[in-house]
Amino acid sequence: MNLKEKIKDLTIEQKVALLQGWTTWTSLELKDKEIPPMFMSDGPVGLRKQAGAGDHLGLNESVPATCFPTSATMANTWNVELGVELGRALGKEAAANDVHVVLGPGLNIKRSPLCGRNFEYFSEDPYLAGKMAAAYIKGIQENGVAACPKHFAVNSQELRRMSMDSVVDERTMREIYLTGFEIAVKEGRAKSIMSAYNMVNGTYANENTHLLSDILRGEWGFDGYVVTDWGADNNHTDGVKAGCNLVMPAPGPDCAIGLLDDFKAGKIDEATIDKRVEELLRVVYDTKEVVDKAEKSFDVEAHHSVALRCAEESIVLLDNDGILPLTDGDSVAIIGDFAKVPRYQGAGSSQVNPSKPLVSLYDSLANRLNISGYSKGFDRKNPHPVDKLIAEAVDVAKNAEKVLLCVGLDEILESEGMDRLHMELSKSQQKLIAEVCAVNKNVVLVLSGGAPFVMPDRSLYRAAIHGYLGGQAGAEAMANAILGKINPSGKLNESWPHKLEDNPSYPYFPSKERNAEYREGLYVGYRYYDTLGKPVRYPFGHGISYTDFDYSDLTVEGNDVSFTITNTGKVDGAEVAQVYVSCKNGNAYRAKKELKGFAKVFIKAGESKKVTVSLDDKAFRYYNVEKDAWEIEDADYEIIVAASVSDVRLNETVHIDGIKSNAKAPACYYSADIANVSDEDFKSILGREIPDGRWGGELTENDAFCQLYYAKSGLGRLLYKILTSMKIKPRQKVPPILT
Numbered sequence: 083m084n085l086k087e088k089i090k091d092l093t094i095e096q097k098v099a100l101l102q103g104w105t106t107w108t109s110l111e112l113k114d115k116e117i118p119p120m121f122m123s124d125g126p127v128g129l130r131k132q133a134g135a136g137d138h139l140g141l142n143e144s145v146p147a148t149c150f151p152t153s154a155t156m157a158n159t160w161n162v163e164l165g166v167e168l169g170r171a172l173g174k175e176a177a178a179n180d181v182h183v184v185l186g187p188g189l190n191i192k193r194s195p196l197c198g199r200n201f202e203y204f205s206e207d208p209y210l211a212g213k214m215a216a217a218y219i220k221g222i223q224e225n226g227v228a229a230c231p232k233h234f235a236v237n238s239q240e241l242r243r244m245s246m247d248s249v250v251d252e253r254t255m256r257e258i259y260l261t262g263f264e265i266a267v268k269e270g271r272a273k274s275i276m277s278a279y280n281m282v283n284g285t286y287a288n289e290n291t292h293l294l295s296d297i298l299r300g301e302w303g304f305d306g307y308v309v310t311d312w313g314a315d316n317n318h319t320d321g322v323k324a325g326c327n328l329v330m331p332a333p334g335p336d337c338a339i340g341l342l343d344d345f346k347a348g349k350i351d352e353a354t355i356d357k358r359v360e361e362l363l364r365v366v367y368d369t370k371e372v373v374d375k376a377e378k379s380f381d382v383e384a385h386h387s388v389a390l391r392c393a394e395e396s397i398v399l400l401d402n403d404g405i406l407p408l409t410d411g412d413s414v415a416i417i418g419d420f421a422k423v424p425r426y427q428g429a430g431s432s433q434v435n436p437s438k439p440l441v442s443l444y445d446s447l448a449n450r451l452n453i454s455g456y457s458k459g460f461d462r463k464n465p466h467p468v469d470k471l472i473a474e475a476v477d478v479a480k481n482a483e484k485v486l487l488c489v490g491l492d493e494i495l496e497s498e499g500m501d502r503l504h505m506e507l508s509k510s511q512q513k514l515i516a517e518v519c520a521v522n523k524n525v526v527l528v529l530s531g532g533a534p535f536v537m538p539d540r541s542l543y544r545a546a547i548h549g550y551l552g553g554q555a556g557a558e559a560m561a562n563a564i565l566g567k568i569n570p571s572g573k574l575n576e577s578w579p580h581k582l583e584d585n586p587s588y589p590y591f592p593s594k595e596r597n598a599e600y601r602e603g604l605y606v607g608y609r610y611y612d613t614l615g616k617p618v619r620y621p622f623g624h625g626i627s628y629t630d631f632d633y634s635d636l637t638v639e640g641n642d643v644s645f646t647i648t649n650t651g652k653v654d655g656a657e658v659a660q661v662y663v664s665c666k667n668g669n670a671y672r673a674k675k676e677l678k679g680f681a682k683v684f685i686k687a688g689e690s691k692k693v694t695v696s697l698d699d700k701a702f703r704y705y706n707v708e709k710d711a712w713e714i715e716d717a718d719y720e721i722i723v724a725a726s727v728s729d730v731r732l733n734e735t736v737h738i739d740g741i742k743s744n745a746k747a748p749a750c751y752y753s754a755d756i757a758n759v760s761d762e763d764f765k766s767i768l769g770r771e772i773p774d775g776r777w778g779g780e781l782t783e784n785d786a787f788c789q790l791y792y793a794k795s796g797l798g799r800l801l802y803k804i805l806t807s808m809k810i811k812p813r814q815k816v817p818p819i820l821t
């Protein structure tokens with residue numbers, strides 16, 4: 083179809099009307115112009131298409147769909163081929179339900195363990211996040227359905243997500259917060275992308291020309307359409323000029339009228355509007371053609387088995403003194419409500435209505451183990467210990483040979499729309515763990531949850547195995563791992579600090595009033611802990627197996643890093659080998675090492691495999707802000723092959739004839755001592771004044787209630803006092819300014 087001719091045939095009113103949603107989930111249909119509607123649905127965990135009337139909150143149940151493991155869980159597989167398989171199944175289910183765009187994957191960087199949507203994001207590392215996202219996108223788009231990576235960009239907290247401003251230096255933004263999206267767009271060839279709610283350096287992401295035009299379309303060659311997050315539109319004309327194609331959900335006629343008025347007032351030209359319409363219609367027609375012809379049903383069992391394999395490969399064996407795997411004859415007590423009512427997905431827009439009835443861990447083990455007793459142990463809706471439940475659990479544990487203690491983050495603690503205030507497990511679970519471990523020395527912790535939490539003392543238990551949020555097949559997968567039917571091969575997508583205060587963003591997260599100040603710069607996750615040498619409970623990339631692997635024979639030839647892995651144990655297993663690059667003598671400040679490649683290989687007991695990981699154009703680069711360009715420094719680089727960021731197995735140093743750099747920065751960014759970055763030092767990498775995080779007193783429609791504190795009108799301040807003096811304890815701390 084010749085889109086330019088099609089667009090010539092449209093009136094300006096029709097063009098403007100096309101650039102906004104028509105219902106909660108669809109774009110505009112212009113029947114007389116043969117322009118069909120495009121149906122968009124969440125999400126990264128599985129299809130969430132509402133059966134009846136659409137409502138953004140998801141009050142109407144969605145159609146049954148395969149509930150896959152969440153993205154955080156899938157990232158623990160480190161298996162991009164499996165990510166493609168998940169995407170393929172998800173795309174098929176979308177097409178079967180006449181959905182043209184899947185609103186996912188989500189790949190924002192896990193700056194803090196507290197972000198409420200970490201379960202829905204892949205990693206603290208942009209390379210792992212980007213590779214997994216590109217895999218999902220390739221799979222989804224194989225069926226002609228469009229994927230929509232999100233939320234572009236620097237959206238790493240939920241607090242005030244619609245009004246906060248991410249204040250971040252260009253180098254950190256490029257290297258940490260955009261590189262995942264760069265990989266997703268360039269390698270995944272995403273046909274759409276969702277802009278984030280928040281501002282980035284003072285301009286809403288959806289109106290940010292630097293993000294949407296300079297970088298996304300200009301540098302990365304993105305030729306799809308940009309859609310707002312639902313309700314994120316601020317100034318539609320600015321959005322269209324910056325590169326946004328579609329405001330969702332249906333914002334009502336004022337939005338289009340406003341754009342038309344601005345067109346008539348000469349604030350935006352028709353060529354720009356035509357370009358946005360063309361970018362949108364290209365995807366409308368591409369997706370319609372394929373989706374219309376797609377099979378209108380999907381193989382529930384086949385997709386469930388994909389979900390099972392994903393869940394099995396994502397399970398991380400954190401600690402094990404040999405008590406696992408259990409054998410069929412073991413006598414075991416099972417304690418913890420999660421054993422009968424699984425935690426298998428997160429809350430919010432990603433929530434899926436599973437295609438099959440959930441099977442619990444208890445039921446999955448029932449006829450495969452001698453279960454000597456069960457106790458709920460805690461009430462997941464009550465953060466405080468229930469003595470009766472604990473006493474019952476202690477009684478069950480006292481008389482048991484071994485205990486599977488099923489604990490982790492409950493539904494109240496992690497959800498879209500809010501961030502956690504701490505990393506602790508609920509008080510009820512903490513007391514349960516202490517009392518059960520006091521009476522039984524053979525405890526295995528079976529963990530659930532989409533983000534790190536403070537672990538019990540290692541001496542209390544014999545093994546810890548983590549399923550994260552494993553989707554509808556998660557419990558079945560966990561049972562297979564506990565019984566050794568599968569050998570766990572998952573590795574952590576994120577660092578697990580001993581305590582929240584150790585996290586590099588702790589002093590600055592979530593935000594000082596309006597501003598989220600990224601003062602820690604590129605020291606996110608292991609880039610901080612590993613560089614500073616700060617101990618963590620579990621390092622990035624950690625995960626053990628029921629067997630052992632030996633690494634040998636490293637060679638580096640050009641971009642190819644080759645080595646041999648030998649399974650030295652008695653059971654078959656899969657190993658995730660990680661390749662890090664460490665610049666030894668460059669001028670630019672850097673993290674001690676950065677992930678630049680990985681491979682997952684299945685090796686039979688006693689056998690060896692040669693592995694080759696090819697380094698790509700991102701392996702040695704850093705962003706030179708003075709030149710506003712990516713550069714490779716002339717320096718020596720250590721190529722490291724490791725089983726986790728802290729478990730280095732092989733290394734070799736190479737020299738790269740790059741560009742001599744005279745880069746300089748405040749000392750704290752060379753030493754990674756970023757727990758207390760001064761205004762002076764932060765300003766130095768920002769390259770401008772630090773915007774005032776407090777509200778300037780001019781309250782606008784984008785401000786949050788808590789800013790009424792600054793209202794000029796007495797009535798506004800009175801309203802603030804009434805709202806904050808209410809008995810309900812506010813989810814968030816009151817603005818620091820008030821403490």
Ligand code: GLC
Pocket residue numbers: 124125138185232311312431
């Ligand atoms: C939500 C989420 C986004 C989702 C969209 C549609 O607010 O931020 O991830 O795709 O709205 O449900």
